[in-house]
Amino acid sequence: MKAITFAAGCLFASSALAQENVLTVYAGDYVVSEWGPGPKIEEMFEARCGCDLQFKPGDLLPRLLLEGERTEADVVFGLNTDVTKKARESGLFAPHGVDLSPLTLPIDWTDDTFLPYNYGETAFIYDTTRLPEPPTSFDALLDAPDDLKIVIQDPRSSISGLAMALWVEAVYGDEAEEAWRKLAPKILTVTKGWSESYGLFTDGEADMVLSYTTSPAYHIIAEDDHTKKALIFPEGNYFMVELAAKVATTDQPELAQQFMDFILTPEFQQMIATGNWSFPAALPHEQWPEGFKELELPSKVLFYSEDEAAALRDGAIEAWRRGLSQ
Amino acid sequence: MASRPVAVSAAIAAAGLILALVLGPVVAVLTRAGGWGTLGPGDWQALRFTLLQSLLSAFFSVVLAIPVARALARRRFVGRGLLISLLGAPFILPTIVAVLGLIAVFGQNGLVNEALRALGLPGFSIYGLHGVVLAHVFFNLPLATRLLLQGWLAIPAERFRLAASLGLSPRAMFRTLEAPMLLRIAPGAFAVIFVICLSSFAVALTLGGGPRATTVELAIYQAVRFDFDLGRAALLSVIQLCLALAAGLVALRLGTGGGFGAGLDRMVTRWDGRVGLPRIMDAAWIALAALFLLTPLGMVVARGLPGLAQLGAGSWEAAWNSLTVALASTLLCLAWALPLSTRWGEWVGLVGLAVSPLVLGTGLFLIVRPFANPLSLALPVTTLVNALVALPFALRILRPEAEAVRADYARLAMALGLTPLAWLRLVLLPRLRRPLGFAAGLTAALSIGDLGVIALFADPERATLPLQVYRLMGSYQMEAAAGAALLLLIFSFGAFWLCDRGGRANVDA
Numbered sequence: 011m012k013a014i015t016f017a018a019g020c021l022f023a024s025s026a027l028a029q030e031n032v033l034t035v036y037a038g039d040y041v042v043s044e045w046g047p048g049p050k051i052e053e054m055f056e057a058r059c060g061c062d063l064q065f066k067p068g069d070l071l072p073r074l075l076l077e078g079e080r081t082e083a084d085v086v087f088g089l090n091t092d093v094t095k096k097a098r099e100s101g102l103f104a105p106h107g108v109d110l111s112p113l114t115l116p117i118d119w120t121d122d123t124f125l126p127y128n129y130g131e132t133a134f135i136y137d138t139t140r141l142p143e144p145p146t147s148f149d150a151l152l153d154a155p156d157d158l159k160i161v162i163q164d165p166r167s168s169i170s171g172l173a174m175a176l177w178v179e180a181v182y183g184d185e186a187e188e189a190w191r192k193l194a195p196k197i198l199t200v201t202k203g204w205s206e207s208y209g210l211f212t213d214g215e216a217d218m219v220l221s222y223t224t225s226p227a228y229h230i231i232a233e234d235d236h237t238k239k240a241l242i243f244p245e246g247n248y249f250m251v252e253l254a255a256k257v258a259t260t261d262q263p264e265l266a267q268q269f270m271d272f273i274l275t276p277e278f279q280q281m282i283a284t285g286n287w288s289f290p291a292a293l294p295h296e297q298w299p300e301g302f303k304e305l306e307l308p309s310k311v312l313f314y315s316e317d318e319a320a321a322l323r324d325g326a327i328e329a330w331r332r333g334l335s336q
Numbered sequence: 337m338a339s340r341p342v343a344v345s346a347a348i349a350a351a352g353l354i355l356a357l358v359l360g361p362v363v364a365v366l367t368r369a370g371g372w373g374t375l376g377p378g379d380w381q382a383l384r385f386t387l388l389q390s391l392l393s394a395f396f397s398v399v400l401a402i403p404v405a406r407a408l409a410r411r412r413f414v415g416r417g418l419l420i421s422l423l424g425a426p427f428i429l430p431t432i433v434a435v436l437g438l439i440a441v442f443g444q445n446g447l448v449n450e451a452l453r454a455l456g457l458p459g460f461s462i463y464g465l466h467g468v469v470l471a472h473v474f475f476n477l478p479l480a481t482r483l484l485l486q487g488w489l490a491i492p493a494e495r496f497r498l499a500a501s502l503g504l505s506p507r508a509m510f511r512t513l514e515a516p517m518l519l520r521i522a523p524g525a526f527a528v529i530f531v532i533c534l535s536s537f538a539v540a541l542t543l544g545g546g547p548r549a550t551t552v553e554l555a556i557y558q559a560v561r562f563d564f565d566l567g568r569a570a571l572l573s574v575i576q577l578c579l580a581l582a583a584g585l586v587a588l589r590l591g592t593g594g595g596f597g598a599g600l601d602r603m604v605t606r607w608d609g610r611v612g613l614p615r616i617m618d619a620a621w622i623a624l625a626a627l628f629l630l631t632p633l634g635m636v637v638a639r640g641l642p643g644l645a646q647l648g649a650g651s652w653e654a655a656w657n658s659l660t661v662a663l664a665s666t667l668l669c670l671a672w673a674l675p676l677s678t679r680w681g682e683w684v685g686l687v688g689l690a691v692s693p694l695v696l697g698t699g700l701f702l703i704v705r706p707f708a709n710p711l712s713l714a715l716p717v718t719t720l721v722n723a724l725v726a727l728p729f730a731l732r733i734l735r736p737e738a739e740a741v742r743a744d745y746a747r748l749a750m751a752l753g754l755t756p757l758a759w760l761r762l763v764l765l766p767r768l769r770r771p772l773g774f775a776a777g778l779t780a781a782l783s784i785g786d787l788g789v790i791a792l793f794a795d796p797e798r799a800t801l802p803l804q805v806y807r808l809m810g811s812y813q814m815e816a817a818a819g820a821a822l823l824l825l826i827f828s829f830g831a832f833w834l835c836d837r838g839g840r841a842n843v844d845a
Contacts, residue, residue, distance in 0.1 A: 043807035044650040205809035218697040331547045
């Protein structure tokens with residue numbers, strides 16, 4: 011801990027006395043809300059470590075890159091594969107040192123720096139009462155009548171929007187721009203982030219929304235509503251994973267390691283499904299919570315490694331922009 | 337002037353603080369980036385669209401505000417005061433809430449399209465440039481209306497009495513009294529609305545329907561959040577700043593012309609337009625504006641009521657944080673605005689609104705970082721940034737009347753040898769009570785409603801209400817989020833109303 015940060019902490023933070031044994035975790039903003047997984051993670055981990063876990067929410071990677079090696083973060087929680095290349099190149103992260111054999115991801119994962127904790131796939135969510143006969147494939151979606159209205163997210167401001175650009179790229183390749191052009195009349199609008207899109211969908215403004223294969227689990231478990239379904243396309247759905255990583259300059263290496271080890275334990279994995287409304291990264295299907303078990307899983311999972319994604323990204327976004335600009 | 341040296345040095349200090357707060361972060365970002373970035377192919381398209389939508393939005397907001405403000409200025413009816421206050425509410429809503437409210441009215445399944453369908457008429461789509469302009473008019477028509485209404489109310493009653501006794505026709509009265517006032521007030525209102533719309537992002541994207549509606553602010557967001565290309569972010573934000581300053585300069589050139597001289601500070605009574613067509617037209621304008629502005633608000637309230645019960649302790653704590661920040665920002669903003677209430681002061685003040693919040697946040701983060709933990713400074717920084725962003729509005733509201741007071745009473749004050757403090761206490765502040773109340777209300781409301789906490793400074797223990805709305809939505813809690821949004825509306829409107837009423841306490845109406 012830098013002395014000056016410590017002094018400032020004493021001045022401003024209410025929990026200044028607890029600085030001794032503190033694990034600082036930078037996390038995505040949604041994690042720390044009272045409805046997110048943050049409070050549960052904090053409670054479970056503090057019971058194990060006898061320490062104080064402090065979540066610092068906000069822009070993960072920009073903040074970390076701004077701070078560089080002087081960061082006070084010990085662990086970063088909530089990165090996605092589309093930024094891992096930039097994160098890896100910064101040299102700020104240390105190997106996680108966790109045995110990856112418990113992983114139950116639909117793809118192979120051998121990364122020694124970024125550790126998955128939950129995953130999902132991009133999918134369009136629809137309401138069976140409003141749309142009894144949804145398109146059953148990506149092709150069928152492109153050919154659907156134009157009065158079928160969908161909302162998506164902007165690939166330049168949203169992770170899920172970027173995943174969709176890569177999804178179209180993976181399915182249509184050179185024809186991606188043409189695919190976007192066919193989709194254009196059906197796109198009611200493009201929003202900055204996932205929340206706005208999903209709000210439009212639940213308000214009944216759009217028939218389908220770009221979200222995740224796991225979204226229906228929320229409605230089933232929290233609302234006992236079985237009418238929200240994810241479209242599974244035979245062309246495949248695009249894999250999205252959320253990752254944690256240990257910061258190399260951590261002043262709490264033991265605590266940080268303990269936290270990394272904690273992530274793949276059944277206790278954490280049982281919690282994260284309903285805590286973050288995602289598939290647990292290391293839990294056999296039969297141990298998933300009820301509600302998750304009844305979800306239809308993709309027959310084919312599409313995924314670009316971080317190097318492939320970095321190479322394709324600008325082209326995929328440009329195809330999106332041109333296809334929708336006409 | 338009461339005491340020129342004191343006033344001038346206060347103005348220089350206040351202006352210097354603004355420039356330091358805006359340029360400091362831009363320079364910090366540039367230094368960190370190691371130079372300017374380059375513009376991409378989409379950036380020119382974004383720049384064109386940003387300019388187009390800002391010009392259209394500012395134009396329609398001001399032009400439509402003229403008949404509405406005129407009608408409100410010359411009509412007296414039960415509930416007029418409340419209506420004027422309520423009309424201010426759209427301006428203070430956080431964008432995400434307002435957008436969902438607008439879509440509930442104008443969207444695919446909104447009230448308007450339902451009504452059209454019931455009548456067997458074809459529906460219409462809000463998504464496109466017209467939707468962006470509609471939303472910006474929804475936000476800014478109230479501001480323009482209030483600014484113009486103030487202009488009308490600042491015309492001394494004696495002038496209208498004279499016009500009536502001279503038997504001036506409505507057209508002659510417009511030419512001699514109202515047109516000069518409009519020429520003085522409208523360019524400034526146009527400039528400030530143009531500048532707000534320049535940095536629009538989520539509204540433009542959501543209602544614009546796709547990448548055609550890309551704004552410069554989105555490009556900055558992408559550069560900072562996704563590409564970590566700080567040089568490009570700095571370049572784009574400087575372009576945005578220059579556009580705003582150019583608009584401000586044009587307004588400064590146009591918005592000149594003298595005031596009306598001093599009157600006896602009495603309530604204005606109007607003799608014109610009491611019967612016949614003008615009366616019907618006025619009623620129609622007021623009804624239309626109220627319908628346009630209040631229906632989406634009604635939808636926000638209706639959607640939020642069921643969610644209110646679901647709000648946890650976190651939301652109430654966030655509400656408390658928002659209120660304390662708002663109080664501090666308001667005081668800071670008014671103290672900042674008073675010495676700057678001149679033409680050049682207003683121009684300088686515009687930069688606070690024109691700088692990209694994302695670049696401002698990143699720069700402040702870089703500046704603060706070596707000295708203190710930015711997270712623990714979340715609330716003070718939010719307070720400061722909110723005051724900075726609200727400053728152009730406060731100045732727009734205060735400046736015309738502050739100048740009028742100086743023009744009308746400065747000689748008298750000098751003859752009496754008033755000290756600066758006595759001038760402030762006896763002359764300036766009492767005369768400015770109405771605009772001060774309005775400015776305070778607007779600042780407080782903006783501060784509660786603004787997502788001013790730049791994401792880099794987000795503090796888990798001290799969320800503000802708008803942040804809470806986003807967090808709830810991000811966790812599928814759409815109903816609770818609607819409840820929190822309603823809470824936000826209640827608090828920000830409450831703060832606005834209290835200050836605004838306070839300012840008008842002794843005015844007979």
